[in-house]
Structures are given as structure tokens and as C-alpha cells.
Amino acid sequence: MSAQLLLVDDDADLLKLLAMRLGAAGYQVATAANAEQALAQIAVKRPQLVLSDVRLPGRDGLALFDAIRERHPALPVILLTAHGTIPDAVEATARGVYTYLTKPFDGKALLDTIARALSLPASDAAAPSQQPAGWRAAIISRSNVMSELLAEARLVAATEASVLIRGESGSGKELLAQAIHKASPRAGRPFVAVNCGAIPEPLLESELFGHVKGAFTGALAHHRGLFQAADGGSLFLDEIGDMPPALQVKLLRVLQERRVRPVGATSALPVDVRILSATHRDLDVALAEGQFREDLYYRLNVVSLQLPTLAERREDIPLLAQHFLGRLALKYGKPLNGFAPDALKALSLASWPGNVRQLHNVVEQVSALATTPLIPLSLVQRALRLPSMQVLPYAEARRRFEHEYLVGLLKLTDGNVADAARLAERNRTEFYRLLQKHGLTPDLFRGEAPVAE
Incomplete structure (x- = not known):
């Protein structure tokens, strides 16, 4: 049986258009022109999802959501908002609204969002601000762009494909790599992460591949590298774009042969590791400039995932x-x-x-x-590090501006009202009224009067 949706909007034309579009997609659609009608319909027949405009006559979309949450905490609500009401919708997501869509919105995005909301378990819909369970528990999100990315990540997690995660610093690349590992058949095995840009080049080879006792000064014992530590699991190579060219060659050989030779060893050891890598650099530019090997790039970039910025x-x-x-x-x-x-x-x-x-x-x-x-x-x-700006009422801000503007003119003209009025492009009578309104006396801005002969 198809899902029952309730559309709430005071724009009759938009309401009709949405009802037709969602009806054609196979949904049963009921409509309401305001919050009161919507609550009355919900009381008679509870829908599976409510789609409401933020701006409604009388009780607005946020108030409607609050009433729905109080009576039906598991009923998901999607808000439709114009650009001017985005702050309201952002506030609403903090209060538990499933998500919001900005007008004008793409028809496919609308259908995808509705489908995701309807697929949520009742507990998720009732408490969307709680941490999601399972493989993506550490990733806090309900945005459309992250939902699409996580859907792709879960698909690729079931495979053995190498994944290259692109994204700006601080966007959560390692969290996404961990989520992919947890959703993969290797979830019970180790997840090992290394930042290739944070380890000095002379030490990075030993960290990755290990070394034998006496391989170099200070090598007092055998050392298992990160490839061996991650055997059977996943190795996350963060900031792979910063890896030195000489090590890129050795990494490529390990990926091709699936064997690793510790520094100073005479034989290689087999390893079974899935590679997840990440970078904030543009690797296409690095390829063009000869800073990154093309053959290694294609080994790592079997599947590419782009993390959105927080903005x-x-x-x-x-x-x-x-x-x-x-x-x-x-x-x-x-x-x-x-x-x-x-x-x-x-x-x-x-x-x-x-x-x-x-x-x-x-x-x-x-x-x-x-x-x-x-x-x-x-x-x-x-x-x-923002300035603490005082937000004034419009009338008070205008009064202060006028006062400072008039003071500046009188200082500039040494209290000459005719000159000040001409600069302000106002007649003298009107200018005198303005001075009187703000309690300003031109004489106070004149220099010392000339001594009479």
C-alpha cells in the first residue's frame, strides 16, 4: 500500500502542483491550507509524513511541527522554505524537524528526501537528534548531501575496491573511512590510520613497512609496520597527496604484489589489506605537475567520494x-x-x-x-572572533546615523548652515529642522569669532 502524505501550504497553485507530482509518484496525498486544517486531518487519519511550508497564515510551520511532535513524536516532518526563512528552518532542524528543502527545489530531490524520511525506523523519526546506530554512528547528519554520500559509501563498503576520499581539512575524512570499514566484511579486523604528511620522510617508510633489527642506526629490535598491523583489515592513508615520490614507488609495489618488505629485510611478507586513502590536495594538479604517480593514483582511486564542506x-x-x-x-x-x-x-x-x-x-x-x-x-x-555587534531597532539606527552625519557636516563647514545644507542637497529650512530635531547648534562648530576693529 502506498504511503499517505499530508501537504500543507497556503499557495493553492503550488499545493495542487505538488499533489499532482507526488500522486504521479505513487503516493496518496491529502492537502491543507493552514496548520489548523492540517492538525484536524491528522487527528482523523494520521499520515506517514507531513510536508509543510514554513510561512503559513496564523500558526506557522514551526508551530505546526511543535504541535505534531507533541501529539505524534514519530511522525517525520519536512519543511519547505524560501531563502529568507532559511534561519527559521535551520532552527527547526535543531528542534527535530527531519530536514528542510529550499524553494525552488528539484523534483527528484523532493522525491528522494521523502523516500529517505519514510524509510527511517520509527525510533529515528521520533528522535532524529540522537546518534545514529551502527556503521555510521560517529557521523552526525541529516542533510541531503550527506545522506547521498553515505548511501554511496555503504554500497562501496561491501566491495574490496580501494576508496579515495576527497575533502577539505577538518571535514571528517577519517570518520568516513572508519564508517566504510565498519560497514565492510572486514569490520571485525583492525582499522589502522596514518597521516602521511605528519611523519618525517625518513621514518614514514619504517612506519608503513616495518624494519628489522639493525636495519639502520637506532633500529634496536624488529618493528612491525602498519601494513602488518592492519593485516586482514583496512589501512587508512590520510593526506596521501603529501607522500614523497620515492615512497610512492614502494607503496605501488606493495599494492601490486600484496607483499611488504620491511626495511633491511631480505624477503617480503604477504599482507591482506584494503586501502582507504584521503587528501585535501587536488591530485589532478599534482599529477600534471609530476608530484604524484599516475599509476598509483589509479590504484588508489578506484572509487572516489567527495566530502562536502560544513558550509x-x-x-x-x-x-x-x-x-x-x-x-x-x-x-x-x-x-x-x-x-x-x-x-x-x-x-x-x-x-x-x-x-x-x-x-x-x-x-x-x-x-x-x-x-x-x-x-x-x-x-x-x-x-x-566576530565583533560583538549591537543590533539596534531601525528607528534608533537611523537617528544615530543622522546625528553623526549632521555633526560631520557642521565640522566640515565650520558651522556654516548654508554650506552644510548645500552639501547635503537639502534646502536651509529643512536642514534647520534636522538640526533642531537632533539638538545641534551651528554656533558650537564655528571657530573663534574675529576680533572687532
């Missing part, structure tokens, strides 16, 4: 921030329970060049400095 998955920011806050509250022994609405909005709209790692650092800083259970905007601005 490309903004709907995940409230989830991540709250998740980090919960963990850090335990670390610092503080009763921290959330962010003030303006603080959450500042987090959601920040640029995040350092991605998820930077978000964690910001939340850790505010956790360490917080003195109240609710994190205020001022702490978030300090951690983000």
Missing part, C-alpha cells in the same frame, strides 16, 4: 553543535543544555573555513568559558 551542509550545524556540547558538558562537568537562539543562528550562518573540526573547537571554547546552562551569543562571537 555545504548547514542544516547539520545545530545537530553537530548540540552533539559536541553534550560530550563537552561531561568533560568539563558543567550543566550545559543548549544554545540561545541568536547564538545558534550565529553558528549556523558562520563561514566555517575549518569545517567540522573548527566547529568542535568553537563549541569546546564556549563550553570551557560558559557560566550558564544556555550558551549566549557573546561567547559564540568571541569563539568565532
